[in-house]
Amino acid sequence: MDFKLLAELYETELLENIMPFWLKYSQDEEFGGYFTCLDREGNVFDTDKFVWLQAREVYMFASLYNKLNKNEEWLSCSIQGAEFLKKHGHDGDYNWYFSLDREGNALVEPYNIFSYTFATIAFGQLSLATGNKEYAEIAKKTFEVILTKVDNPKGKWNKAVPGSRNLKNFALPMILCNLALEIEHLLSPGILEKLIDDCVHEVLEVFYRPELGGVVIENVTLDGQLSNTFEGRLVNPGHAIEAMWFIMDLGVRLNREDIIKKAVDITLNMLDYGWDKKYGGIFYFMDRSGFPPQQLEWDQKLWWVHIEALISLSKGYQLTERPECLEWFGRLHDYTWAHFKDPEFPEWYGYLNRQGEPLLTLKGGKWKGCFHVPRGLFQCLKVFKNIADKIEIN
Amino acid sequence: MDFKLLAELYETELLENIMPFWLKYSQDEEFGGYFTCLDREGNVFDTDKFVWLQAREVYMFASLYNKLNKNEEWLSCSIQGAEFLKKHGHDGDYNWYFSLDREGNALVEPYNIFSYTFATIAFGQLSLATGNKEYAEIAKKTFEVILTKVDNPKGKWNKAVPGSRNLKNFALPMILCNLALEIEHLLSPGILEKLIDDCVHEVLEVFYRPELGGVVIENVTLDGQLSNTFEGRLVNPGHAIEAMWFIMDLGVRLNREDIIKKAVDITLNMLDYGWDKKYGGIFYFMDRSGFPPQQLEWDQKLWWVHIEALISLSKGYQLTERPECLEWFGRLHDYTWAHFKDPEFPEWYGYLNRQGEPLLTLKGGKWKGCFHVPRGLFQCLKVFKNIADKIEIN
Numbered sequence: 001m002d003f004k005l006l007a008e009l010y011e012t013e014l015l016e017n018i019m020p021f022w023l024k025y026s027q028d029e030e031f032g033g034y035f036t037c038l039d040r041e042g043n044v045f046d047t048d049k050f051v052w053l054q055a056r057e058v059y060m061f062a063s064l065y066n067k068l069n070k071n072e073e074w075l076s077c078s079i080q081g082a083e084f085l086k087k088h089g090h091d092g093d094y095n096w097y098f099s100l101d102r103e104g105n106a107l108v109e110p111y112n113i114f115s116y117t118f119a120t121i122a123f124g125q126l127s128l129a130t131g132n133k134e135y136a137e138i139a140k141k142t143f144e145v146i147l148t149k150v151d152n153p154k155g156k157w158n159k160a161v162p163g164s165r166n167l168k169n170f171a172l173p174m175i176l177c178n179l180a181l182e183i184e185h186l187l188s189p190g191i192l193e194k195l196i197d198d199c200v201h202e203v204l205e206v207f208y209r210p211e212l213g214g215v216v217i218e219n220v221t222l223d224g225q226l227s228n229t230f231e232g233r234l235v236n237p238g239h240a241i242e243a244m245w246f247i248m249d250l251g252v253r254l255n256r257e258d259i260i261k262k263a264v265d266i267t268l269n270m271l272d273y274g275w276d277k278k279y280g281g282i283f284y285f286m287d288r289s290g291f292p293p294q295q296l297e298w299d300q301k302l303w304w305v306h307i308e309a310l311i312s313l314s315k316g317y318q319l320t321e322r323p324e325c326l327e328w329f330g331r332l333h334d335y336t337w338a339h340f341k342d343p344e345f346p347e348w349y350g351y352l353n354r355q356g357e358p359l360l361t362l363k364g365g366k367w368k369g370c371f372h373v374p375r376g377l378f379q380c381l382k383v384f385k386n387i388a389d390k391i392e393i394n
Numbered sequence: 395m396d397f398k399l400l401a402e403l404y405e406t407e408l409l410e411n412i413m414p415f416w417l418k419y420s421q422d423e424e425f426g427g428y429f430t431c432l433d434r435e436g437n438v439f440d441t442d443k444f445v446w447l448q449a450r451e452v453y454m455f456a457s458l459y460n461k462l463n464k465n466e467e468w469l470s471c472s473i474q475g476a477e478f479l480k481k482h483g484h485d486g487d488y489n490w491y492f493s494l495d496r497e498g499n500a501l502v503e504p505y506n507i508f509s510y511t512f513a514t515i516a517f518g519q520l521s522l523a524t525g526n527k528e529y530a531e532i533a534k535k536t537f538e539v540i541l542t543k544v545d546n547p548k549g550k551w552n553k554a555v556p557g558s559r560n561l562k563n564f565a566l567p568m569i570l571c572n573l574a575l576e577i578e579h580l581l582s583p584g585i586l587e588k589l590i591d592d593c594v595h596e597v598l599e600v601f602y603r604p605e606l607g608g609v610v611i612e613n614v615t616l617d618g619q620l621s622n623t624f625e626g627r628l629v630n631p632g633h634a635i636e637a638m639w640f641i642m643d644l645g646v647r648l649n650r651e652d653i654i655k656k657a658v659d660i661t662l663n664m665l666d667y668g669w670d671k672k673y674g675g676i677f678y679f680m681d682r683s684g685f686p687p688q689q690l691e692w693d694q695k696l697w698w699v700h701i702e703a704l705i706s707l708s709k710g711y712q713l714t715e716r717p718e719c720l721e722w723f724g725r726l727h728d729y730t731w732a733h734f735k736d737p738e739f740p741e742w743y744g745y746l747n748r749q750g751e752p753l754l755t756l757k758g759g760k761w762k763g764c765f766h767v768p769r770g771l772f773q774c775l776k777v778f779k780n781i782a783d784k785i786e787i788n
Contacts, residue, residue, distance in 0.1 A: 046623065101558075107554065107559055108554060108555065109555055160501065291440065292756040296691035297691055299753065366624070366688055
């Protein structure tokens with residue numbers, strides 16, 4: 001594989017297609033913040049502002065400014081979104097709403113913990129880019145609120161009868177694995193270490209189940225047991241694979257080869273488990289017992305699943321040089337570029353049917369924004385550049 | 395069309411395939427109530443008990459006992475489910491939980507108003523079948539609770555910020571149209587008339603929008619205006635078409651030819667609007683502006699949509715003799731029987747992909763139970779018998 005060429009391909013796509021799309025079409029110059037509901041060509045089809053996606057775009061522009069290049073357009077795009085969020089995104093106590101209208105009026109209550117986690121990484125990265133202490137404070141305070149909510153993230157909006165069947169979910173420890181490194185500069189070493197230890201333990205020892213053939217499941221009981229229920233049988237291969245590159249990053253940070261090796265094993269196993277042998281691509285949801293899942297969209301192919309898997313495979317190869325990583329990367333790269341990239345208009349499709357055809361032609365919506373595609377392209381190009389540099393030196 | 399043969403086909407399917415399936419596979423003889431998560435062959439794959447489906451099955455067996463034939467097995471099946479619900483289904487104040495575990499312990503809080511509406515028709519029909527006053531009381535009390543919740547059905551679980559963007563939803567007035575006739579024997583005439591007037595007004599004057607080319611939409615503002623938002627643009631053709639046979643029934647009851655004619659017009663228009671011209675079948679969700687809907691399952695073909703449309707078309711033909719009703723009925727009958735009926739095992743599939751292939755092979759689950767298929771077969775056979783009898787007399 002020509003890693004230099006690959007790095008160029010990913011970098012060109014990021015710099016010439018994806019980031020210009022969001023810079024040009026998503027910024028709301030009248031009220032601030034970003035439009036994310038953008039059709040195939042980039043036209044706005046809905047003006048609601050979803051806090052997940054607002055925060056992720058602030059994060060993305062600041063993060064690439066910090067990590068890739070000091071593009072002032074990126075920085076000012078990030079700042080304008082952050083100012084909108086600072087003003088309208090939370091209730092005054094850093095409880096982050098789920099959605100706002102175009103003007104910034106709150107629409108949906110702060111029931112969703114991931115509005116908080118993405119706000120944290122957004123203001124964390126932007127504080128690094130700007131040195132602005134207010135942004136750092138917002139990130140730190142929001143992180144403190146998250147820690148008070150870990151045991152019951154939905155709070156009063158939780159519809160489970162108390163004490164009935166309390167399950168814990170994989171998504172929060174998984175996201176905290178990533179968040180830990182994104183706001184490392186704001187945390188005291190003690191807190192950071194404990195956070196990392198807890199998250200790695202939860203992901204690799206609790207949600208990863210060797211007795212099921214090495215599958216990561218979405219929900220377990222509070223004491224870590226399997227639950228033979230719809231939620232307890234649920235598998236989301238993309239989630240599991242995404243978490244593995246967070247673990248690999250932590251493995252590098254902690255110099256822990258054991259967890260890197262385990263994360264690569266799980267990546268390869270979950271790909272094999274989640275791959276659609278008939279039409280290609282990775283299923284969205286599965287049931288670990290092979291029963292019908294609740295989710296009607298179970299067989300669809302989603303952009304983020306495939307892009308996150310490209311990251312885990314490229315990092316897995318970089319860190320272990322296992323040939324299976326490269327083989328899987330090749331297969332997935334071909335599928336992803338052939339099906340998700342729109343050959344006619346900028347940005348990528350998000351939602352394909354099982355057969356690999358666009359199910360929705362939108363480029364952004366309520367859940368797809370400026371995040372997985374650019375983050376994935378960036379992570380992969382960084383890996384490929386690194387490998388290519390090493391080869392040149394040798 | 396040979397209506398006698400059609401009536402026989404629908405009756406045979408109901409009596410020899412569908413009802414025996416639920417009698418045999420769904421009854422929990424150990425804890426009471428019904429299993430509804432049944433795989434293609436009828437095996438239980440999950441034991442949770444969803445109050446919607448428990449109540450609908452109680453209703454279905456009691457209703458067919460009342461309306462079709464005095465089968466004592468049906469009555470005792472209905473009673474055993476009702477006793478389970480009476481004991482476990484509500485909190486003591488007729489707030490009906492959303493789900494229970496197998497033993498009857500409450501799992502999900504009573505946030506969903508349709509648990510209440512289906513409990514009302516269940517106990518209403520069973521009180522008619524048995525003369526049991528306790529059942530009648532449960533239906534009446536639950537109905538009173540519903541009336542207190544009409545303005546904010548989700549109560550404290552409503553995640554919309556108060557005063558932000560309050561929309562009202564089509565489903566509740568639609569269901570109340572049907573509920574009114576199902577519990578007529580329990581209501582005082584004044585209350586019944588007001589309920590009917592309100593519902594017919596909401597459905598035909600508020601959610602039906604002539605200015606959109608005659609489309610029924612799912613959500614409008616509290617004062618009945620269009621809302622250019624995801625929710626405000628949402629169209630669910632199956633919902634709209636189902637409501638039309640409720641309206642036709644009310645039209646017959648009130649002797650109102652005008653609303654019958656309007657309901658038939660809307661049925662035909664919504665079928666044309668919702669029909670998938672490429673693969674056949676009726677779409678699940680659409681956006682009235684043609685924008686991408688939020689629902690990833692938008693292009694799927696659901697059993698209840700097609701069965702409810704068969705009812706509206708057959709009643710529409712019976713009441714108006716319009717040939718378009720019969721043409722559409724023929725097309726839809728062919729699609730439905732060819733794709734939803736399982737040629738090998740009992741009961742019908744519930745979920746097809748856009749192409750018409752089974753997406754899930756389950757016969758029952760969290761949302762599909764003993765309800766739409768038997769109710770639809772019963773309603774159609776009644777219509778066809780009635781038409782065939784009239785033809786014979788002439």
